[in-house]
Amino acid sequence: MTRTASLKTATPDPADDAAQAGPGxxxxxxxxxxxxxxxxxxxxxxxxxxxxxxxxxxxxxxxxxxxxxxxxxxAGKEEILRELVRDMGHQVRAHLAAEIVDAGDRLQAEEKGLRAFLQYLFEHPSLYRVLQEAQFVDESIYREYYEAFGRGYLRMLADATRKGEIRAGNNEVRVWALMGMSNFLGLRYALWDRDVSFDEIVATISDLFRNGLTLEGPEKNP
Amino acid sequence: MTRTASLKTATPDPADDAAQAGPGxxxxxxxxxxxxxxxxxxxxxxxxxxxxxxxxxxxxxxxxxxxxxxxxxxAGKEEILRELVRDMGHQVRAHLAAEIVDAGDRLQAEEKGLRAFLQYLFEHPSLYRVLQEAQFVDESIYREYYEAFGRGYLRMLADATRKGEIRAGNNEVRVWALMGMSNFLGLRYALWDRDVSFDEIVATISDLFRNGLTLEGPEKNP
DNA sequence: CGGAAAGGTGAATCAGTTGTCATATTGTTG
DNA sequence: CAACAATATGACAACTGATTCACCTTTCCG
Structure with a gap:
């Protein structure tokens, strides 16, 4: 996003895919x-x-x-970190998107998404550390990552609202809340200790999405 | 935790309150x-x-x-960080506990707690950075912080479950989800951009707790 | 008051890192 | 295959920043 984009908008610039900036x-x-x-x-x-x-x-x-x-x-240590975060960001988003496409509705998508995220983090533990450390090396890369993630997420929630799958509400705030949940659950249960099954976690969160935390209107779902 | 604890278990060791370990x-x-x-x-x-x-x-x-x-x-740079995290941890927990005592039920406590946390983070932005960076300097301090936080939180949810204020469910998983939410909401809306009022955020999350994300049983609350 | 313990100083040391560069190797092309 | 461009090497100059230490100042207490 930094690069030549604003200067030579027209030139497609070959050799761009595998190589953002850099000395050569x-x-x-x-x-x-x-x-x-x-x-x-x-x-x-x-x-x-x-x-x-x-x-x-x-x-x-x-x-x-x-x-x-x-x-x-x-160019140096910072630059390779930037490159890395961009790269890894693309990969997670692509992976999660693929895992979600065949979900029937938003709730199902949330379940599949959360499970896929936990699994992904478990299999690619570096993602967490690289990303979180990047936050304090160059905050903009970190924000970029979550804002990109959030934009996609927001679009999906907006769709779901339109379709009547979820209630109206401030979807942007929801997005950040949801990303935060996944992040912490991933840290705790995928990276630190896998002492609770992903199924259990997904079920718990799914229940929260379906019924909230309160008792009212209980046992709506099995 | 490193110190003499294991050696001279009996000795209460005065001057311990304000000074964990350290050369002198x-x-x-x-x-x-x-x-x-x-x-x-x-x-x-x-x-x-x-x-x-x-x-x-x-x-x-x-x-x-x-x-x-x-x-x-x-003893060095790492040790002062440890000290700092312990210190700051005590302070937030004490502050939040005080803000919550007069809550009528769990839902209200969650609302008050979230608002107080956002406000606290806004007024003490160092907390976030110090804590998050500590994670990669000495993971155990970081875990300690969240596990201590989580224990208290869990106790409160268990109480609430007993009182029938919230539905039965895996409260431990919920605790991590809730801590994650607060964390991200704080980062985004208290530290990065205060472009959404804390009231709006609290209302959004409160709605999630009361009604979930789905439409079923809608408009239970004003 | 006087001596000892506690507190305070900051220049010097020392380990570890980044980024450079002159040089060597490999690949490309006419 | 000759000549040039792209890659690769690895020793090292230059620097950063944590910790030490010999010495000085303040405070405490009999």
């Missing part, structure tokens, strides 16, 4: 491969050591390249 | 004052610069003492 976008297949290896290595390294403890040397060692090679593709 | 707990009033000044300076410094960007020199400068003085009271 790879111009050969080998270069692209190396860049990708470094990016993956950074994900793993940041994921386990954390952004600050991880050194460039840790990343390049994990990638199997020399230190200097890093700077062929990335 | 202050033994005079002057020392206690200086220690407190440093702790407060750390809160401000970490809050604005962030844990990693903040240097010991930034803290001591803000506190108006020499660098060496820092090590009279704290």
């Amino acid at each position: 976008a790879p111009k050969t297949a080998r270069g692209a491969r190396t860049r990708a290896r470094i990016l993956k290595a950074a994900e793993d390294t940041f994921g386990t050591l954390g952004y600050h403890r991880a050194g460039i040397s840790d990343i390049t060692r994990a990638a199997g390249v020399a230190q200097g090679t890093f700077y062929t593709y990335f | 707990a202050p033994k005079t009033a002057r020392g206690a004052r200086t220690r407190a000044r440093i702790l407060k300076a750390a809160e401000d410094t970490f809050g604005t610069l962030g844990y990693h960007r903040a240097g010991i020199s930034d803290i001591t400068r803000a506190a108006g003492v020499a660098q060496g003085t820092f090590y009279t009271y704290f």
Whole structure:
């Protein structure tokens, strides 16, 4: 979003897919491969050591390249983090979107979405750490991530409201509440301790969505 | 938790209240004052610069003492962070507890609690940053914070269930969901942009608690 | 009052990192 | 295959920032 967009709006700019900015976008297949290896290595390294403890040397060692090679593709530590967050953001959103498409209604979509998110986080624990640490390295990347996520989410809630699947209300506030829930549930039950089954979690949250916390109008659903 | 606890279990160890561990707990009033000044300076410094960007020199400068003085009271940068998180944790919990005591039922307590939390975060923005960064410096402090918070919360939900104020369900999962909601709502609407009133937020969440997201049994409440 | 304990100082040390660069290797192209 | 461009290397210069320490000042108390 930062880049040349505002300057040369017309030029589609090839070699843009795999290479946002950076000192030199790879111009050969080998270069692209190396860049990708470094990016993956950074994900793993940041994921386990954390952004600050991880050194460039840790990343390049994990990638199997020399230190200097890093700077062929990335301007520095911050930039590779930005790249990483964008990348991972695309992946989660794509994954969740795919898991949700065949949901009958909004409630079902919420259930499927939550379960898929927990599962995804469990399988890609680096996502959490990289993202959360990015918040304090460059807040804008973090906001971008959640605002992008939130925009998509909001659109879906708006649709659901229109269809009469959910009651009218401030959907933007709801979106942030829902994202917060998923985040904490993921941290607690997917990353820290899997001592409660995802089914149980989804059932609990689903009940909240269907009936709230109060007793009134109880046992509407099995 | 690190300290002498396991060694001299019997000895109550005076001067323990204001001074967990540390190379030397202050033994005079002057020392206690200086220690407190440093702790407060750390809160401000970490809050604005962030844990990693903040240097010991930034803290001591803000506190108006020499660098060496820092090590009279704290073993290092990590330890002062731990201290800080414990401290701040006590404060929020105490504050929220006080704001909630006069609530008639659980739903009202949730409303009051959420509003108070948003307000508190707005007035003490450092809390968020210090806490979140602590997560990656020493995960145990972070877990401790939320587990302590969660225990209290859980007790209250259990009471409410017993009194029939809320429906039966997995209260532990609910607690994490609720903490996540507050956290994100606070970040978005108290720290980033106050573009939605706290009243509106509280009303939206309250509606979720009373009625869920679905349409069924609509307009139960005004 | 006088000596000891507590508190305070800040320059110096020291470990660890980033980013650079001169050089070597690999790939591409006419 | 010659010449050029793109990649890759890894030692190292330059820097940052945490912690130490020998010494000074203040406070406490018999």
